[in-house]
Amino acid sequence: MATLNKLTAACWKNFQGDRLNKQLFLNVRALHKSAASEALGISAAGEETVPETLITPADVGDKTAIKTLREMPGPSTVSNLIEFFWRDGFSRIHEIQLEHRKKYGKIFKSRFGPQLVVSVADRELVAEVLRAECVAPQRANMDSWKEYRDMRGRSTGLISAEGEHWLKMRSVLRQLIMRPRDVAVFSDDVNKVVDDLIKRVCILRTQESDGATVQNVNDLFFKYAMEGVAAILYECRLGCLENEIPQETQDYINALHLMFSSFKTTMYAGAIPKWLRSVIPKPWEEFCLSWDGLFKFSLIHVDKRLTEIKAQLDRGEEVKGGLLTHMLITKEMSMEEIYANLTEMLLAGVDTTSFTLSWACYLLAQHPHIQQQIFTEVTKTLGPGTVATADDVPRLPLVRGLVKETLRLFPVLPGNGRITQDDLVVGGYFIPKGTQLALCHYSTSMDEENFSAASDFRPDRWIRKDTSDRVDNFGSIPFGYGIRSCIGRRMAELEMHLALARLIQRFHIGISPLTADVKAKTHGLLCPAAPINLQFIDREN
Numbered sequence: 001m002a003t004l005n006k007l008t009a010a011c012w013k014n015f016q017g018d019r020l021n022k023q024l025f026l027n028v029r030a031l032h033k034s035a036a037s038e039a040l041g042i043s044a045a046g047e048e049t050v051p052e053t054l055i056t057p058a059d060v061g062d063k064t065a066i067k068t069l070r071e072m073p074g075p076s077t078v079s080n081l082i083e084f085f086w087r088d089g090f091s092r093i094h095e096i097q098l099e100h101r102k103k104y105g106k107i108f109k110s111r112f113g114p115q116l117v118v119s120v121a122d123r124e125l126v127a128e129v130l131r132a133e134c135v136a137p138q139r140a141n142m143d144s145w146k147e148y149r150d151m152r153g154r155s156t157g158l159i160s161a162e163g164e165h166w167l168k169m170r171s172v173l174r175q176l177i178m179r180p181r182d183v184a185v186f187s188d189d190v191n192k193v194v195d196d197l198i199k200r201v202c203i204l205r206t207q208e209s210d211g212a213t214v215q216n217v218n219d220l221f222f223k224y225a226m227e228g229v230a231a232i233l234y235e236c237r238l239g240c241l242e243n244e245i246p247q248e249t250q251d252y253i254n255a256l257h258l259m260f261s262s263f264k265t266t267m268y269a270g271a272i273p274k275w276l277r278s279v280i281p282k283p284w285e286e287f288c289l290s291w292d293g294l295f296k297f298s299l300i301h302v303d304k305r306l307t308e309i310k311a312q313l314d315r316g317e318e319v320k321g322g323l324l325t326h327m328l329i330t331k332e333m334s335m336e337e338i339y340a341n342l343t344e345m346l347l348a349g350v351d352t353t354s355f356t357l358s359w360a361c362y363l364l365a366q367h368p369h370i371q372q373q374i375f376t377e378v379t380k381t382l383g384p385g386t387v388a389t390a391d392d393v394p395r396l397p398l399v400r401g402l403v404k405e406t407l408r409l410f411p412v413l414p415g416n417g418r419i420t421q422d423d424l425v426v427g428g429y430f431i432p433k434g435t436q437l438a439l440c441h442y443s444t445s446m447d448e449e450n451f452s453a454a455s456d457f458r459p460d461r462w463i464r465k466d467t468s469d470r471v472d473n474f475g476s477i478p479f480g481y482g483i484r485s486c487i488g489r490r491m492a493e494l495e496m497h498l499a500l501a502r503l504i505q506r507f508h509i510g511i512s513p514l515t516a517d518v519k520a521k522t523h524g525l526l527c528p529a530a531p532i533n534l535q536f537i538d539r540e541n
């Protein structure tokens with residue numbers, strides 16, 4: 001187990017003062033819901049934003065040069081309603097971004113009922129917005145998340161918190177997990193999960209008539225991602241990759257699936273006014289039910305670790321541990337904040353990583369010559385059969401390029417959001433404080449101006465040949481940017497790099513005849529629209 005911290009009996013006395021005595025209920029997939037709203041530009045609460053008629057560039061210098069939101073192009077409310085509710089635009093948000101970019105340009109506005117959203121679909125303008133951020137940027141309206149937490153007496157975590165509370169928790173967590181070297185200590189733990197992933201591939205393929213196919217690889221990677229992230233967050237193994245999944249782990253998976261399968265319903269949970277809940281109760285009920293399941297799981301695992309620490313101390317043993325142990329010992333966050341953050345991080349860390357791994361393997365299978373190049377890099381760098389660790393990753397630029405290129409072509413969050421906290425001028429338009437912006441990352445990463453042959457899969461485009469050959473990252477920022485960017489980025493990268501290096505070392509990955517061309521669809525996140533079935537054929541040693 002990675003060791004971040006040692007606790008002495010003296011510390012424990014102090015620590016015991018904070019014993020939990022509150023009962024907990026819990027929850028996940030928050031990021032996904034809010035991410036979708038952001039990609040769409042719909043605030044979680046469907047709240048009225050600044051009326052366009054009131055908007056004037058009063059304080060911004062040369063008024064003639066700066067245009068108002070009224071002058072900004074964009075689809076009409078009616079065409080938006082038809083697009084989303086009639087033509088199921090919710091599953092094509094990424095494509096709609098491209099269509100609207102082509103039709104309306106780099107910056108355009110949309111209206112979803114009372115909610116006005118300004119979409120920014122240009123690399124330079126996205127950079128402008130993100131560089132102008134204040135100390136505690138706001139992504140989207142999280143009122144429904146907060147309401148659930150208030151109702152259950154829970155705290156907000158990083159995804160749902162705002163302002164000073166968010167900043168306080170972020171300052172704690174960023175010191176623990178934001179740099180590659182912070183997460184490198186988890187390399188051995190993650191590699192044990194990779195061992196189980198490889199074993200699972202071998203078991204699953206024996207169940208198929210060709211002895212090679214793993215059906216719906218996302219199911220496998222979902223379990224890998226959950227096991228991997230929990231090994232880091234909860235410092236324990238969950239048994240997701242076993243033949244028999246323990247009941248409490250299965251309950252969590254069910255809660256996560258409920259949130260995912262009822263995604264649209266739960267998205268409306270925030271949009272439907274409270275007074276309508278007695279008439280249309282299902283969205284809010286499902287929203288609460290899935291959060292209950294997700295929080296419950298975190299409570300079980302956090303409390304378990306707390307009990308272990310106490311027992312070790314009672315026996316006079318030195319306490320060693322990882323992230324959770326550190327948080328429990330240092331008490332920089334309250335117990336409620338620890339529960340909430342672990343719940344939200346687990347929610348944010350499973351589907352994101354598993355979809356990316358599924359797409360990466362699919363792309364490798366579709367491009368055998370690129371797969372061969374990466375295999376050569378891995379074997380030459382590591383030597384045959386050597387297991388890569390975090391320290392080896394910088395020497396595997398093509399493996400890193402594979403992850404970056406996969407996320408460029410299939411950014412799990414095709415769009416992100418920001419609520420402006422000051423008046424801004426973007427692309428020549430005056431954007432008043434409080435406006436919901438949708439940053440169109442899918443569109444910028446598919447833009448030929450940013451990436452030549454943008455629809456081609458070319459992991460080597462991310463390799464810097466010399467200092468003049470810099471890849472401008474604002475075209476593709478799958479983990480976001482700046483102070484509010486993804487806190488789990490380094491964990492996710494570690495899990496993906498180690499898994500992919502080992503899979504490529506061990507297997508030739510091919511397309512199974514059971515798989516047709518798989519397209520992407522938006523379902524909260526950008527995910528495969530059909531199961532990806534792949535063959536894993538042993539490489540000759």
Ligand code: HEM
Pocket residue numbers: 031139158159170229344345346348349350352353356407412413416417477478479480481482483484485486487488489491492
């Ligand atoms: C391929 C994997 C992942 C991708 C592509 C991804 C992407 C993102 C993006 C785009 C954001 C919003 C950033 C912004 O607004 O600028 C975000 C936020 C976040 N992510 Fe991730 N993520 C991934 C994995 C993870 C993992 C493994 C965890 C946790 C273990 C995690 C935890 C979070 C949290 C807590 C936030 C909210 C941060 C805040 O508001 O302070 N993510 N992620």
